[in-house]
Amino acid sequence: MSTTGSTADARLRALFEGRRLTPTQRRIAHCMVGRAAEVPYLSSVEVAELAGVSQPSVTRFAVALGFDGYPALRRHLREVVPASPAGRPPSEEKAESNAYQRAVEEEIANLRRLADALADPAPVREAGRLLAASRPLPVLGLRAAAAQARGFAYFAAKVHPDVRPLTEGGSMLHDRIDGARRAGADALLCFALPRHPRETVEALAHAREEGLTVVTVADSAFAPVARVSDLLVPAAVGTGLAFDTACGPMLLGRVLLEAMCDGLPEAQARLEEFDVRAASRGLFVE
Template identity: 55%
Template sequence: MTPSARQRILDLFDGQRLTPVQRRIARILVEHAGQAGYLSSGDLATLAGVSQPSVTRFATALGFEGYPALRDQLRVTIDGYRHGPSTMDDTVDTEPVSQFEQALSDEATNLQRLSDTLRDTGPLTEAGRLLMQSRPLPVLGMRAAGALAGAFVYFAAKVHPDVRLLHEQGSLFADRLEQARAAGAVAMLAFVLPRYPREAIDALREARACGLRVVTVTDSPVSPAAAESDVVLPAPVGSRLVFDLHTAPMAMVTILLQAMCDSAPAETQERLEAFERSTATRQIFLP
């Protein structure tokens, strides 16, 4: 089975939002591409180490009525490739592409998509201005997005006087929002990534209900978080491996920090110089 055929099978899953278990099933189909169209649901479940109902749910998640319909499509994809007209691609002797190479290649594409989106600098400029003006600045990141929110807060604290990481839920979260609003906050930054935690979407609604403008970094302009946001900054997420790759969202963290600095250059420079003096006095970093 050549890399081109593997790619055709991968294309069946492209753009689909699959759970980690479903991605494991997809990976097994790609790894066993030669037999993919002839595996029973039990065979596939055994190879992937999952239950047969998980295989059925995987097929329906892709839009098929059940696993037999997906298997029929795989046969068409594989056999149509084998017996179809010869192309130059089919005859070129190339090294197989590993799942890791493919995943990183997809991330390069995601970064290019992010670059294309940022040709219109309007939303990013508005977001930077809003976030820099909000004193304090609450920042939300739940579950998978928590690491991105934490990274943003770490660096933002060097150029913003009052950045607050929000990780509580329920009434405690509402308390923190009200306290931030009473202290002068005008905006909240949120990182909301697949699989879109319900509590994160509820938090966006609460923030807007208490009068804050919401800037959201999410994977798509049509994600569930977009409808609850005032400014949406889309950064695509890689989904080829068992767990998502957040290369583009992580790039957006630094890009958004730059937009904040650009909105208040004099204040930013003053704070950065004060930070450098402090680190030198306390000898925080090695020479």
């Protein structure tokens, strides 16, 4: 599995990756990566509240990483994670914000981390190459990720000759993956967002067994789909509202579209052809 990571988050990922973490510990790791500038200043109780776990779970997590306890982990984080500009956690800097503003601010921070990650465009370019070369191209996204998969497939169909969205689970999902493989597919694109359906993990495992290269957009390098992905590109989701917000994964999907277009010499001609047909049919209101 390959992943991308921002400069700020890479040090935390280096600490967590390669370790056998429980689902609860992966949740804590995901939370810490998503709030890299803030966690060095938080207590174990505050980290537990942010991650939605118990305080003892945070302590056990620190011990699992090889530290004597959470205070030792926090001291280490203060050494390896850059401080926020004002020298205090963002939650304190934004104390006057209301809940709606904080949700937007969290998404802005997520997009900044995504921009940092894209400073190394190699993984996205490789993903674009794989997607462009696959004929057909299955695009998987179940439950919360279905909208991301449909959006990608809608635009991809304008430039790619054969895009097959897979947004419904059930007993026929594996059949559709098998059908795409028999038709010549080499790769499968997956959007995976919390809460991660077991069916998504099983579908990706099946796709790999059938010989497909799995490219995944997920909320974290520690997501359950990581172990069944060949190339995982993370983009964090916002967790400040009752339902997660996914501006980062949506934007990353558009970035992958651009990278895919770079691998399709006929992409521009297809777009121009579509515009001509749309104008002749009066599809859009000027």
